[in-house]
Amino acid sequence: xxxxxxxxxxxxxxxxxxxxxxxxxxxxxxxxxxxxxxxxxxxxxxxxxxxxxxxxxxxxxxxxxxxxxxxxxxxxxxxxxxxxxxxxxxxxxxxxxxxxxxxxxxxxxxxxxxxxxxxxxxxxxxxxxxxxxxxxxxxxxxxxxxxxxxxxxxxxxxxxxxxxxxxxxxxxxxxxxxxxxxxxxxxxxxxxxxxxxxxxxxxxxxxxxxxxxxxxxxxxxxxxxxxxxxxxxxxxxxxxxxxxxxxxxxxxxxxxxxxxxxxxxxxxxxxxxxxxxxxxxxxxxxxxxxxxxxxxxxxxxxxxxxxxxxxxxxxxxxxxxxxxxxxxxxxxxxxxxxxxxxxxxxxxxxxxxxxxxxxxxxxxxxxxxxxxxxxxxxxxxxxxxxxxxxxxxxxxxxxxxxxxxxxxxxxxxxxxxxxxxxxxxxxxxxxxxxxxxxxxxxxxxxxxxxxxxxxxxxxxxxxxxxxxxxxxxxxxxxxxxxxxxxxxxxxxxxxxxxxxxxxxxxxxxxxxxxxxxxxxxxxxxxxxxxxxxxxxxxxxxxxxxxxxxxxxxxxxxxxxxxxxxxxxxxxxxxxxxxxxxxxxxxxx
Numbered sequence: 001x002x003x004x005x006x007x008x009x010x011x012x013x014x015x016x017x018x019x020x021x022x023x024x025x026x027x028x029x030x031x032x033x034x035x036x037x038x039x040x041x042x043x044x045x046x047x048x049x050x051x052x053x054x055x056x057x058x059x060x061x062x063x064x065x066x067x068x069x070x071x072x073x074x075x076x077x078x079x080x081x082x083x084x085x086x087x088x089x090x091x092x093x094x095x096x097x098x099x100x101x102x103x104x105x106x107x108x109x110x111x112x113x114x115x116x117x118x119x120x121x122x123x124x125x126x127x128x129x130x131x132x133x134x135x136x137x138x139x140x141x142x143x144x145x146x147x148x149x150x151x152x153x154x155x156x157x158x159x160x161x162x163x164x165x166x167x168x169x170x171x172x173x174x175x176x177x178x179x180x181x182x183x184x185x186x187x188x189x190x191x192x193x194x195x196x197x198x199x200x201x202x203x204x205x206x207x208x209x210x211x212x213x214x215x216x217x218x219x220x221x222x223x224x225x226x227x228x229x230x231x232x233x234x235x236x237x238x239x240x241x242x243x244x245x246x247x248x249x250x251x252x253x254x255x256x257x258x259x260x261x262x263x264x265x266x267x268x269x270x271x272x273x274x275x276x277x278x279x280x281x282x283x284x285x286x287x288x289x290x291x292x293x294x295x296x297x298x299x300x301x302x303x304x305x306x307x308x309x310x311x312x313x314x315x316x317x318x319x320x321x322x323x324x325x326x327x328x329x330x331x332x333x334x335x336x337x338x339x340x341x342x343x344x345x346x347x348x349x350x351x352x353x354x355x356x357x358x359x360x361x362x363x364x365x366x367x368x369x370x371x372x373x374x375x376x377x378x379x380x381x382x383x384x385x386x387x388x389x390x391x392x393x394x395x396x397x398x399x400x401x402x403x404x405x406x407x408x409x410x411x412x413x414x415x416x417x418x419x420x421x422x423x424x425x426x427x428x429x430x431x432x433x434x435x436x437x438x439x440x441x442x443x444x445x446x447x448x449x450x451x452x453x454x455x456x457x458x459x460x461x462x463x464x465x466x467x468x469x470x471x472x473x474x475x476x477x478x479x480x481x482x483x484x485x486x487x488x489x490x491x492x493x494x495x496x497x498x499x500x501x502x503x504x505x506x507x508x509x510x511x512x513x514x515x516x517x518x519x520x521x522x523x524x525x526x527x528x529x530x531x532x533x534x535x536x537x538x539x540x541x542x543x544x545x546x547x548x549x550x551x552x553x554x555x556x557x558x559x560x561x562x563x564x565x566x567x568x569x570x571x572x573x574x575x576x577x578x579x580x581x582x583x584x585x586x587x588x
Contacts, residue, residue, distance in 0.1 A: 001060070001079065001228065001269065001285070001292045031255070031262030033280070035245075046250050047264060047281065049169060049223065052357040053121035054315050055348075058173075058285055058324040059111075060126050060292035061155075063133045065329045066097040069295035080326060081293030084131045084180050091181050091195040094131065098148040106155065106331025112162040114333065118341035119348030119355070122169035124226050124322065127156060127215050129173070129293070132181030132207075136218070140210035143181055160219040171224025171251075172215050174208075176241060177233045177258060182207045187232065204237050209244070216247040225253050226267075233258025254283070265320075271491055272310065274473035274480070276317030276360060283320040286310065288337050294326040301336045304343040305437045311344070311355065312385045312438055316370035318360035347435065350411050354383035354440045362449050365480075367469045368395065369438070373449075379405065380449055384441040389433040395441060397425040399452040402445035410440040418443070423454065455504045455562065462507040462586040464558075466565065468579065471499045483546055488518070488580040490545070495574045500566040501582070508560045510587040513553040515567075516580035520544045525573030528582075529566045530556050536570060545578050555587060 034043050064081045071087040078086045084094045115123055128134045134144035135155040142148060145155055156172075163170035179185025183198030185207065191197075216222065225248070230238070238259025245251060253263040265281040272284050288307065289298045307323065314321045325337045348355065358372035362382075369387040373380055379402065386395065407416040407427050417428040425443070433439040458464050468480050468487040475497025481490040489499055513528060517539055528535040535554040542549045565582065 033262040054320050054355050055120050056122040056322045057115040057120045058322045061327045062129050063097045063101050065294040066100045080291040080295040081129050088192045090193045101149045101329050102151045103331030108159040108162045112166045116166050118345040124171040124224050127172040127174050130175045130178040132179040169223035173226040175228050176208050177230050212244050222248050225251050227256040230256050230258025235259040283322050285322040287324045304340050312370050315355050315372050316361045351440045379446040382443040386439045395427040395429050398454040400424045401450040405444040407443045410442050455502050457504045464584040466501040466582045474498045488578045490578045492576050495569040495571050498568040502564045505558045511584040514550050515582045516548050516550050517577050518542045518545050518548045519577040521575030524575040524577050525570040527568045
């Protein structure tokens with residue numbers, strides 16, 4: 001995988017060096033999307049299994065699991081599979097680690113059974129990562145598991161067979177543009193050893209093309225070919241690799257091959273786009289801790305709650321979740337990963353219907369959770385994923401105007417009473433949730449979905465409180481997250497992203513504007529806008545991304561009716577902030 005411009009440590013986001021700007025989610029309007037010459041119907045048929053799957057396992061495994069983040073007794077920063085690059089390890093020295101790569105405890109059948117138990121429908125494994133080491137018997141090089149390690153056997157063939165046996169789709173990751181061990185392969189992605197000297201075109205011809213030919217030819221039917229970091233991948237280089245896809249005519253590819261080819265899906269990495277990627281298939285890939293490849297000292301594991309709610313959030317935005325495990329050099333998946341996957345699997349066994357083959361939520365945002373849906377000829381089935389259980393036993397589905405056929409708890413089939421109100425449909429739910437992470441309520445409605453947007457309104461004293469949960473996020477990075485049990489808009493690292501609220505004003509006048517923000521930056525500048533009124537404001541450090549403070553932003557006039565307030569970064573002084581809310585209080 002790539003190095004990232006961000007990492008989370010105790011929920012704090014810190015800026016670090018970015019090697020390949022924009023490659024985490026490569027995509028633009030000029031890209032060729034899908035397979036050239038393919039009809040929409042053909043593409044839909046090819047993508048059908050992927051659209052229904054929603055959940056897959058990523059596996060990052062290789063020689064880098066031997067040093068496990070440590071070189072010359074020093075912990076090397078960054079993700080585990082980048083240790084060769086980050087520590088500038090000479091090629092000959094790095095290759096010595098292969099002598100300790102002996103995965104005698106590797107049980108591919110157990111790996112696949114674990115993925116299946118978790119509710120995953122496909123597996124993608126690194127056939128070769130940036131260190132150039134192949135997990136298969138490659139005729140193009142002896143830098144592979146068969147020729148360079150004491151294990152001496154192809155690791156991919158038994159995994160492919162286990163997937164076929166248990167009914168999971170199998171796929172490969174392949175690093176086509178970066179290879180730090182073969183001459184010419186490091187030309188695009190860093191160079192520190194004369195052994196790396198050479199032509200990238202020769203590397204493509206002598207290593208990448210033969211190896212892609214091998215993985216597409218020798219492992220049966222594949223579902224996915226997952227390219228990575230297309231640095232210096234010209235159209236000509238990309239097309240050489242594209243020409244091999246005929247070997248697997250139904251394979252799905254991502255948007256990291258390069259050369260202007262967008263593939264079948266975009267690949268946001270380590271984050272969930274605020275609104276998904278409308279009109280474009282997408283898949284968030286994410287680690288369970290802070291690394292892809294195994295690191296012995298990375299114990300910053302995400303909770304099952306976070307992982308499961310990520311899956312639901314992604315499905316509610318029409319995407320897939322590719323969740324990573326990083327096995328040890330002995331061939332074992334770390335126990336914390338196993339524990340979390342089994343816990344997710346228990347939930348999926350009961351509630352998987354609300355994830356598989358669903359499509360994106362018809363609601364802009366739901367304060368209490370998320371929604372996935374399935375459409376049918378006579379109406380729709382809405383799966384309401386309730387994260388925050390209503391204390392009063394009334395679950396409000398805001399703005400829903402359809403007639404309700406029935407409502408029930410997915411886990412028990414218990415029928416629930418519904419009432420049509422001005423706010424929307426209100427569902428009477430039990431006093432306590434069935435599952436504290438996510439209890440699913442199913443709502444079956446008649447006809448084409450009819451959802452009226454419900455706007456925030458003023459309190460009795462005229463105050464307007466605009467929360468993170470009710471914001472419309474416009475952009476690719478910013479997203480709603482939770483810190484200390486309260487929602488905020490975080491990961492706001494792109495100065496092109498903005499947030500906005502539409503609301504109703506019944507009591508017009510002049511208002512004090514305050515915001516609850518957190519930032520470690522010395523200062524951050526942004527703009528508050530309502531109609532043609534604009535406030536350029538600057539906030540100072542609050543002490544960190546978890547230290548929220550109320551700051552005064554100025555005064556603004558509100559007229560009666562529907563208004564929109566937006567918050568936009570000012571590029572000449574913007575630094576990331578976490579924004580919990582904006583409050584407008586009458587000045588008089």
